[in-house]
Amino acid sequence: MKLNDNFRKMQSNYLFYTVRVKTNEYLEKHPGAEVIRLGIGDVTLPLVPAVIDAMHSAVSDMGSAATFKGYGEDFGYSFLRRAIIEQDYKPLGVDLALEEVFINDGAKSDTGNFAELFDRDNVVAVCDPVYPVYVDSNAMAGRAGDFDGERWSKLLYMPCVASNGFIPEPPKEHADIIYLCFPNNPTGAHIGYDELKAWVNYALREGSVILYDAAYCAFIEGDMPRSIYEIDGAKRCAVEFRSYSKTAGFTGVRCGFTVVPNDLVFDGQSLRTMWARRQTTKFNEASYISQRGAAAIYTPEGSKQAMESIAYYKNNAKTLREGLQALGFEVYGGVHSPYVWLATPNGMTSWEFFDALLDRAQVVGTPGSGFGPCGEGYFRLTSFGTLENSLRALERIKANF
Amino acid sequence: MKLNDNFRKMQSNYLFYTVRVKTNEYLEKHPGAEVIRLGIGDVTLPLVPAVIDAMHSAVSDMGSAATFKGYGEDFGYSFLRRAIIEQDYKPLGVDLALEEVFINDGAKSDTGNFAELFDRDNVVAVCDPVYPVYVDSNAMAGRAGDFDGERWSKLLYMPCVASNGFIPEPPKEHADIIYLCFPNNPTGAHIGYDELKAWVNYALREGSVILYDAAYCAFIEGDMPRSIYEIDGAKRCAVEFRSYSKTAGFTGVRCGFTVVPNDLVFDGQSLRTMWARRQTTKFNEASYISQRGAAAIYTPEGSKQAMESIAYYKNNAKTLREGLQALGFEVYGGVHSPYVWLATPNGMTSWEFFDALLDRAQVVGTPGSGFGPCGEGYFRLTSFGTLENSLRALERIKANF
Numbered sequence: 001m002k003l004n005d006n007f008r009k010m011q012s013n014y015l016f017y018t019v020r021v022k023t024n025e026y027l028e029k030h031p032g033a034e035v036i037r038l039g040i041g042d043v044t045l046p047l048v049p050a051v052i053d054a055m056h057s058a059v060s061d062m063g064s065a066a067t068f069k070g071y072g073e074d075f076g077y078s079f080l081r082r083a084i085i086e087q088d089y090k091p092l093g094v095d096l097a098l099e100e101v102f103i104n105d106g107a108k109s110d111t112g113n114f115a116e117l118f119d120r121d122n123v124v125a126v127c128d129p130v131y132p133v134y135v136d137s138n139a140m141a142g143r144a145g146d147f148d149g150e151r152w153s154k155l156l157y158m159p160c161v162a163s164n165g166f167i168p169e170p171p172k173e174h175a176d177i178i179y180l181c182f183p184n185n186p187t188g189a190h191i192g193y194d195e196l197k198a199w200v201n202y203a204l205r206e207g208s209v210i211l212y213d214a215a216y217c218a219f220i221e222g223d224m225p226r227s228i229y230e231i232d233g234a235k236r237c238a239v240e241f242r243s244y245s246k247t248a249g250f251t252g253v254r255c256g257f258t259v260v261p262n263d264l265v266f267d268g269q270s271l272r273t274m275w276a277r278r279q280t281t282k283f284n285e286a287s288y289i290s291q292r293g294a295a296a297i298y299t300p301e302g303s304k305q306a307m308e309s310i311a312y313y314k315n316n317a318k319t320l321r322e323g324l325q326a327l328g329f330e331v332y333g334g335v336h337s338p339y340v341w342l343a344t345p346n347g348m349t350s351w352e353f354f355d356a357l358l359d360r361a362q363v364v365g366t367p368g369s370g371f372g373p374c375g376e377g378y379f380r381l382t383s384f385g386t387l388e389n390s391l392r393a394l395e396r397i398k399a400n401f
Numbered sequence: 402m403k404l405n406d407n408f409r410k411m412q413s414n415y416l417f418y419t420v421r422v423k424t425n426e427y428l429e430k431h432p433g434a435e436v437i438r439l440g441i442g443d444v445t446l447p448l449v450p451a452v453i454d455a456m457h458s459a460v461s462d463m464g465s466a467a468t469f470k471g472y473g474e475d476f477g478y479s480f481l482r483r484a485i486i487e488q489d490y491k492p493l494g495v496d497l498a499l500e501e502v503f504i505n506d507g508a509k510s511d512t513g514n515f516a517e518l519f520d521r522d523n524v525v526a527v528c529d530p531v532y533p534v535y536v537d538s539n540a541m542a543g544r545a546g547d548f549d550g551e552r553w554s555k556l557l558y559m560p561c562v563a564s565n566g567f568i569p570e571p572p573k574e575h576a577d578i579i580y581l582c583f584p585n586n587p588t589g590a591h592i593g594y595d596e597l598k599a600w601v602n603y604a605l606r607e608g609s610v611i612l613y614d615a616a617y618c619a620f621i622e623g624d625m626p627r628s629i630y631e632i633d634g635a636k637r638c639a640v641e642f643r644s645y646s647k648t649a650g651f652t653g654v655r656c657g658f659t660v661v662p663n664d665l666v667f668d669g670q671s672l673r674t675m676w677a678r679r680q681t682t683k684f685n686e687a688s689y690i691s692q693r694g695a696a697a698i699y700t701p702e703g704s705k706q707a708m709e710s711i712a713y714y715k716n717n718a719k720t721l722r723e724g725l726q727a728l729g730f731e732v733y734g735g736v737h738s739p740y741v742w743l744a745t746p747n748g749m750t751s752w753e754f755f756d757a758l759l760d761r762a763q764v765v766g767t768p769g770s771g772f773g774p775c776g777e778g779y780f781r782l783t784s785f786g787t788l789e790n791s792l793r794a795l796e797r798i799k800a801n802f
Binding site: 001002003005008010012013014016017020040042044045049052056059060063064068069070071072074108109112113117119122132133137140176207208209249252253254266269273274277278280281282283284285288289 | 413444445460463509513523667681685
């Protein structure tokens, strides 16, 4: 029996798993240490009352024969898909049909699985630094080539650095599959209309597909694109992934969605039809309870409450960003995003700063180099903690760096 | 951009999706028809009170900062994994370590995804007839070869027919990856200790891996194996998939688990480590609420209540089996399984009987040929309806066939 040898080429652990293991090791050595976790992008505010009420009601539905729900509708309940179409997209001037929206158990699964629709022999372009799921899932599928400890031989890396404002331009080379994440994880940068239009035009010209991860779109401020479909032609080249994890604190509830437009046709083949086949074969919907919870975010109260939570996290981001700037750090992100991206001080590597920050300040962040070679010398902090902990983290950093 | 052309080789729709579409078409033509659905293996009894209480409590946890849960423990909450180890496996004489149990969102995802750990170039053996997910997921990965309208060129089909009691013997040929599902979907047959031992011995001798789907193990009666790990040596060759969908009516709740033993090592590589890497990269746990619901099945009340639901479905199965036998049908299954497997009458093909049954009796079942060539001339009915509907279905069949 032959194994998928691509797994052997990979670093043994997923980045955030390593961060968690290192944190736990520290806690074992220092029992009782009050560690502030600003590493993994996990939320801390409880779910809002409208969502809680809806999920209680959904649980009750499951307890009575008349309202019990077994297998759901294919691709997710239409009550949720209609709310998405009406409230997430119509206000942006984007019309979607019901069958173009696929409910899932969170954006990680779909961003990880979507490339199953593509041949192994394609050029994959990723931002550098980048959310590791895009790279790792393609590496597992043999699409990334070999790893030299820093870069995969077949991936096209698009440097996102201070000099380009962490927004990559379309490459000179041809790329088949392009992963874009805006607002960006990890840098917190967000792309403007013109830059996004350049990407759509590139994809249409090159016959590429853009896998657009908009998991953090709830954090966008002002006149910036919320969806790639605001750009003309994007329905012919782009898939969009969204999640309730960050919009409404659903990291433990598990619900999100993917948009695969009917116009997305390659070589005479509809990607929507392929994805429908993939999902009916290998997935069985998000929990009914989670879907009811997600739908509550679209009610007037639910929407207002969810926006209050986002505002709380955005204030944390502002606090961290301005606090670190005041301490002399070089800081990016944190405006359209829950992520603050800072240059490590004194020429430390990302992992050196991780260790120093944990050891001296008992603050956990995520080393930039874990997101790719251009992340070296950077560090990610999240605003998903409490305001109190964000302020305490700043105090400890001030005292120790 | 090159597509995964394996998708083009497949029949356009997943079997149960086709059944649903055909049923909906019938309902559009015959508005108000009282269709009895015994096709898709979906449950109808509400969730038991212990599960409902646990899920209400879990929802409440999510509404308060002190008890809120974001991302869960890697691979699932230990409260659930420990219950599985203590109550599902220890009583069978099977010891498992915590890290060997992976909680998921239902067996379909993991049975569909697990073969990602294996090279494309492996011989895959499947029962015929078979749960379509095993075949379709391997076809998508290019492991099945080409489809001639009936069979995939590279799959090793193991006929499960009346003459072998629907239990396949290990083949003469070498197989690398073997899918076994017992109690079987769709035939309802269950394997005995000796036959299962023969499979474990075959796999150990041939260096094969067995992917053992025990989703229906709650229906097993008497002295029969509940887990493949009851067989000596199975930890060195087998992965086991289980689900709460049928054990506790979780088809809409989404929770199950997969066991990947530490002893499962191929070519010096631990499959458990590989699966851990796959899951941390491309999956983010089942909902906390679903996991709390699943854990409630292991409480004394929850266990008793869940067993009562199983007893209800088993009585339906007995009713269908004996009722169809009394009508002169050739019937199998329905003892250790919720599925009744019958030979179609008067030499009808499976799809002819599907259409006739829907048209004359307004009863939906699943055509045996949809599960593989050896399923032709057979038909699957499920016992997951109500007793009333099971009896009404029998009356209608009596009146029309």
